[in-house]
Amino acid sequence: MGVRFLLDGEVVEIADVDPTATLLDHLRYNMGRTGTKEGCAEGDCGACTVLVGELAGDNVQWRAVNACITFLPMLDGRALMTVESLGCADGTLNPLQACMAANGSSQCGFCTPGFVMSLHGRCIGASGHDLPVADVIAGNLCRCTGYGPILAAGEETGPLTRDDAAAVLALKNLSSRETVSGNHQGRQWFAPRTGAALAELLVEHPGARMVAGATDVGLWVTKGLRTIETLIFLANIDELRGIEEDAKGLRLGAGVRYADAHAALARLHPDLGELVRRIGGLQVRNAGTVGGNIANGSPIGDGPPALIAMGAELTLRSREGRRTIPLEAYFLDYGKQDRKPGEFVESVWIPRPAKDAVVHISKLSLRFDSDISAVCGAFNLSVAAGTITSARIAFGGMAATPRRAHACEAALTGRPFTRATFDDAAAALRIDYAPLTDVRGSSEYRLEAAASLLLRLWHGVQGDAVSVLDRRIAHG
């Protein structure tokens, strides 16, 4: 079976699909839609930003994604909007485009279509639309303008109404209730609709590679030039998309994209919200999932350390059933996770922090937005009558896996909430970790900065300004 998607009201059908062919290449070299550009082919520059729409009840939920690391089968049953979709046949520009053209928002113009699509997404209420303009375009790089005229155009352009009624009907016709699959020169792909179907597929195809948002696997192809024989795409599995919030905590299905988890995580704790805001750009958060960020086991993934500190539990599922483990137990060693053959990550449960808990989460990176952590620290302390009664602390970037800081926790637990305690606990981090030196930071910097993050918590509790991003800094 081929891939079918909706583009400007027409169904596009591609009969024979290489399962790791990218949407970007298809648009540019097979469809003549060259407005979408390749700047990096790794999801970091946003020049290839397009909007992908999914049926959400009787609406289309649009989201900006990077076409360069979107595999074609991921588009099946969805709607697509490219920069060519926006203008009118008579050459008239839409209000956003007109504003950008008049504002000097483009110089060389190469990144411009990507910015247009990100900001157009904001205008039409796409996923992440409620963020400030600078956050909406954090995943778009411009080397010419200095961004001012682009930010201004984003601020000046109001909401645009869209009539997606016809698209809703068409998408209902396109969507399949069953597993979709394809075969290209012996290489197979599947897109199951249910967890049960996924569990079966994992037994039948033990070597298959599961792909959620492809924000990581996409680069295996575009940069690693790898050939992947069998792929299972997870985005059609609605039951992995659940967000359940109650008084005890928050359960996120593994397939929940970070953009969709953002609000719920921010309600759990504001620092979680700020952390999510700084995971990738919006295009990456619109594709990348909470489960994928855990499942791939990266030592520098930003979700796991925070969730470990919060006391999260992970549920894995297979044809044989489910098992639930503490999230920290999932990470065995570098590149090695506790996921048995046939298992997939189904959901993660995060307990709501206690009312008296002191929670602090900090990410250190070379650049604030759309960068990977050098160090990510998460602290969850319980304090009663001036004494720290319990401490859960986890770091990313400090070891081969996201890992608890047990010595540091011990140095805090049962001790008074004083600077001396924090100095001792900060020193104990050198017992917990012996980080590597790499391009994101030297071992010594990581150790020093990790200690600093604990002290930042202490200063924050004292009421000191502890972040250069604190808007109060700029005005006083």
Add this chain to the structure above:
Amino acid sequence: MAERDLDRPVRAKPSHPHDSARLHVSGLARYADDVAEPADMLHLAFGQSSQAHARITSMDLDAVRAAPGVVAVFTAADIPGVNDVSPVAGDDRLLADGEVLYVGQAVFLVAANSQMAARRAARLGRIDYEPLPALLDIAAAQAAGSRIEPTQRMARGDVEPALAAAPFSITGGFDIGGQDHFYLEGQVAVATPGEDGQMHILSSTQHPSEVQHLVAHMLHCSSADVTVEVRRMGGAFGGKETQAALFAGAAALVAHRTGRPAKFRCDRDDDMAMTGKRHAFRIGYDVGFDARGQVLALKLRLASRCGATVDLSPAINDRAMFHADNCYYLPAVEIVSERLRTNTVSDTAFRGFGGPQGMIAIERIMDDVAAHLGLDPLDVRTTNLYRPGRDVTPYGMTIVDNIAPQIIDRLRADACYDARSREIAAFNAASPVIRKGIALTPVKFGISFTTTHLNQAGALVLVYADGSIQINHGGTEMGQGLYIKVAQVVADVFAVPIDRVRITATRTDKVPNTSATAASSGADLNGMAAYNAAMTIRQRLTDFAARTFNCSVEAVHFTPEGVIAGKENLSFAQLCRKAHIGRISLASTGYYATPDIAYDRAAHKGRPFYYFAYGAAVSEVAVDLLTGEHKVLQVDIIHDVGRSLNPAIDTGQIEGGFLQGQGWLTTEELVFDDKGRLLTHSPATYKIPTASDRPLRMTISLWDGENVQPTINRSKAVGEPPFMLAISVFSALARAIASVAPDKRALPSLSAPATPERILRAVREHRAQ
């Protein structure tokens, strides 16, 4: 227009939007990779050196040839003519010939049916190497005495005695990292073979003529057989001045050898590994000064990493020397510039062309002097400014257009520098974690190619009988707005609306022997050449109108309401039609060569620049003493573009240049490992500024003045100078760090880029000493 007419003062021109703005926002602006591919197009990839320095002992390319989709594989032996893609020295091989000089160097070339097939196959080559000693950084090259040319010395006065006699002196130094251009459109070229040995190349290059000449030599044909075309680049910044030739040369070789069109669209990571960057510098200085901070003597050492080949490094390092004075008079000075040959990719042109490295050196010296004396750095700067009687540069050029003092005074007042400095001191005294710093730094940037013969340009203006106008010139459009500026110049000559002027792609078959669009010179040179071409036609039309309508030539006027000839008033189109019937040529070339410049490189004396562009910026930053993070809070800029050809375009250049400079000094870090491999070869690890890195508050004002030289509209060049306004960020960061020991008479040790790690180290060291 070019000549000063005191009765008619020149004004800033209106801000027409970028000519391609509508195409940019609708995705319809075509770049080289957007042209529809013919079915038989070949796609290319290089097999690259894995070694920093080695002799190739054998190459087994059988697996490459056998890979799916591969059509042909080429090595140096397949090049019919000269194996060279260098701008000057003849030392850049298209494909390695026996020896590799850096990791990533092109060794062989794969042509395949798809880009992916070519890239996959390129990784299958088996090359055996005999390793040779590799020099990977400035220190190693210095130790080995490895240089691309002899060390250069620019000097005035007796430095040693002046240093010895100075009441105060400091010895200091710091390192400055390189910078990747990160143009959003990577390197790309499409070569299409024509009949009878001709070759057409669509190249994303700032220097079409150089690509043309190199390809002609490589294919052993004449320049007349090769046409290079570029409508626009998706950014360049100097990175496509010489570096485009590698990819254009490869495409031309394959097209020539196979008879099929060939495209080289370079992958981003390969692009970053294979193409040159801004030079990294190591700065050392001995400075002597008096109690007011006035510099009495300076010995400055500028050592740069040039990479494996010469490229443009001599001129780039010359420009570092030229700008080591910035706006300051240095009575006794010796600038020693060491150009080091390393086994890394050859460093190349990048906005500012060495100027930024020289300029940041003297600005840091000003900061160091101020810290040593406990003075406000801005007061030290103003004490040292060029002024009458102290107005000759270290290279012997008298400065006649010095407006730096006025710009600094205005900005100091407008940006409330002194009040904010006091507020910041109070804030810092009460803030344990977050500290602020503020700095005002000026810019004086010399305009002209310092290689004098490059200061020339040509243009071709065609007026059609319907009154529409086509213009072509040697300059290339990389986003800087050159095309719209030149179109405005021509439209103004004929007093027609801008939409009567069709701007066409830069092509070597229309205007020959052009210089690179570089050195900020695009509008100065090509604008004047186009002006001269248009004026030739206007003169013919004037003479024709005077004859036809029986009036004097003085009675012929081109106005927005049409052409007035005595009592007649007719539209420009009507006049063109009449002139065509009257057998008047409506086409002309135009030419311009910058006057009055000359430079004796052996002595490092002369007048290398036609004029200077000035500016100043105040930057305020916040630094986190715990983590080393920082944020640029506010930036206020006054910049001098003379009488602007297009204020909106110029303001865009200033803002964009500033942020690019800010990236160079803060987040953009090139890291090479001990094998000479670039580790930061993608946007995942190499971090240019994002929208949120833009200063929270930013104001940009154009200085109200005009060029003292008769440039086009009395405007000034704008491409490069604003880049160096960002030096104020680096100075402000050092000042914020200094707040951890406010009574200490020393400048915190800080190298660029000021990453969180470097800032944190500087905080620790400044506290400790």
